[in-house]
Amino acid sequence: MTQDQETQQLKSRDPNAGATPVAGEDPEMSRILRRETHSSRAGASVIAAVLVIVLCVYALLEAGVRAIGQPPWLIDPTTAAGRIIALPEGISPLLLGASGAVIAMVGLFFLLHAVLPGRRARHLLRDPRTAVVVDDEVLASALARRARTAANVTQEQVMVVVSRQLVVVNVRPTSGSRVSEEAVLTAVQAELEEMSPVPMPAVRVNLASSGVIGA
Amino acid sequence: MNGTPRTLNRVLLFIIGAKLLAVGLLLLMLATVPAVGTWWHDWSASVWAGAENAFRQTRFPGREESWLWIVAGLILVAIIIAMIAWLSQQGKGRANLLVASDDDSDVDGEVRIGGGVAEQTLRAALSERTDLAGASVATLEVKGNPGLRIRIQPRQGVAPHILAAEVSQLVEALDLVIGQKTPVLIHMVSGARSRFTKAERVR
Numbered sequence: 001m002t003q004d005q006e007t008q009q010l011k012s013r014d015p016n017a018g019a020t021p022v023a024g025e026d027p028e029m030s031r032i033l034r035r036e037t038h039s040s041r042a043g044a045s046v047i048a049a050v051l052v053i054v055l056c057v058y059a060l061l062e063a064g065v066r067a068i069g070q071p072p073w074l075i076d077p078t079t080a081a082g083r084i085i086a087l088p089e090g091i092s093p094l095l096l097g098a099s100g101a102v103i104a105m106v107g108l109f110f111l112l113h114a115v116l117p118g119r120r121a122r123h124l125l126r127d128p129r130t131a132v133v134v135d136d137e138v139l140a141s142a143l144a145r146r147a148r149t150a151a152n153v154t155q156e157q158v159m160v161v162v163s164r165q166l167v168v169v170n171v172r173p174t175s176g177s178r179v180s181e182e183a184v185l186t187a188v189q190a191e192l193e194e195m196s197p198v199p200m201p202a203v204r205v206n207l208a209s210s211g212v213i214g215a
Numbered sequence: 216m217n218g219t220p221r222t223l224n225r226v227l228l229f230i231i232g233a234k235l236l237a238v239g240l241l242l243l244m245l246a247t248v249p250a251v252g253t254w255w256h257d258w259s260a261s262v263w264a265g266a267e268n269a270f271r272q273t274r275f276p277g278r279e280e281s282w283l284w285i286v287a288g289l290i291l292v293a294i295i296i297a298m299i300a301w302l303s304q305q306g307k308g309r310a311n312l313l314v315a316s317d318d319d320s321d322v323d324g325e326v327r328i329g330g331g332v333a334e335q336t337l338r339a340a341l342s343e344r345t346d347l348a349g350a351s352v353a354t355l356e357v358k359g360n361p362g363l364r365i366r367i368q369p370r371q372g373v374a375p376h377i378l379a380a381e382v383s384q385l386v387e388a389l390d391l392v393i394g395q396k397t398p399v400l401i402h403m404v405s406g407a408r409s410r411f412t413k414a415e416r417v418r
Contacts, residue, residue: 028358028360041224044228045224045227060291081266085256088249100241103239104235104243114229128383130386131399142372
């Protein structure tokens with residue numbers, strides 16, 4: 001599935017997508033939003049390109065040295081080829097296996113970056129004029145403030161984790177005072193409905209069984 | 216929103232990753248499975264023999280060295296140039312002009328509005344707000360047309376939808392001033408500055 005189709009599906013699945021558009025119903029805007037919610041893989045690309053350049057520069061050096069008939073810098077290409085052919089011999093199997101594992105891991109890192117969808121921890125907000133993208137941490141801090149006032153606890157006693165489909169609110173009540181799970185849930189849900197992020201996550205509240213003393 | 220070539224990144228990363236993975240797995244197999252070792256011996260020796268034969272046939276007249284080394288060098292230079300070109304594509308896409316068009320008057324010429332106009336007015340408007348820890352505005356090229364990216368860092372606990380609506384109003388005011396609707400992206404980021412400063416209690 002391409003990222004285009006994914007975004008399309010996401011919109012059609014949403015019940016109130018017709019009410020207010022995510023951004024002006026502009027195909028260009030939805031393209032921008034799709035690009036902003038998915039990783040560009042620029043970092044991995046830069047690492048890969050630098051790696052290939054370094055390898056090529058070294059190979060170029062040895063090939064150039066060989067072409068003009070000078071002594072090799074680190075290893076003569078012919079000697080290197082001979083050693084590679086004789087590979088299981090001439091090196092300890094532990095070292096060979098370890099270097100193989102490292103190279104395979106680096107390869108897997110690049111391969112996964114290329115294959116995985118690369119979604120970023122961001123949600124969209126509805127706005128008629130502009131395209132709005134919000135980091136999940138910003139949503140979490142806003143929801144945490146609402147949960148804090150609903151539970152009547154201090155800032156340190158609430159922790160909110162926002163993921164794509166789920167908001168988890170962890171509350172540690174003050175020792176001796178009761179916190180209503182229901183009240184926190186309704187408050188957070190009301191705030192979330194006001195924001196109406198796309199995709200809309202579900203809410204779960206966890207009350208810690210042990211309280212905080214002196215908060 | 217910038218012009219990073221995403222498909223190209225994925226394709227090249229896939230090729231490089233698959234090759235590295237294959238080499239790594241081969242080394243692992245050589246170290247652990249003896250049968251792979253004998254197969255590798257036969258196969259690589261025959262390949263190297265063919266290569267040496269090619270080198271022997273392509274010697275400079277009267278000298279030891281083969282000109283295949285120079286060909287190999289040229290291929291390597293081509294790969295290096297291609298990689299540098301790929302690197303330079305990452306994160307490009309800044310634009311200078313917000314508007315560049317003819318007006319309908321009799322006077323010849325073109326109207327041009329620089330991106331700095333929008334960037335500075337929006338930044339000035341956003342810098343007065345106490346609920347923001349930072350704001351930056353950039354003009355970027357989106358499929359050949361200019362677009363604005365507003366990146367704001369709200370303080371902890373600021374409601375993002377209210378903030379988005381208010382920034383949106385600023386953008387609409389800017390539309391009136393410039394006389395043209397430009398695509399605008401508002402990106403609310405969380406950074407170290409908003410995380411370690413005090414929570415917003417006013418709003």
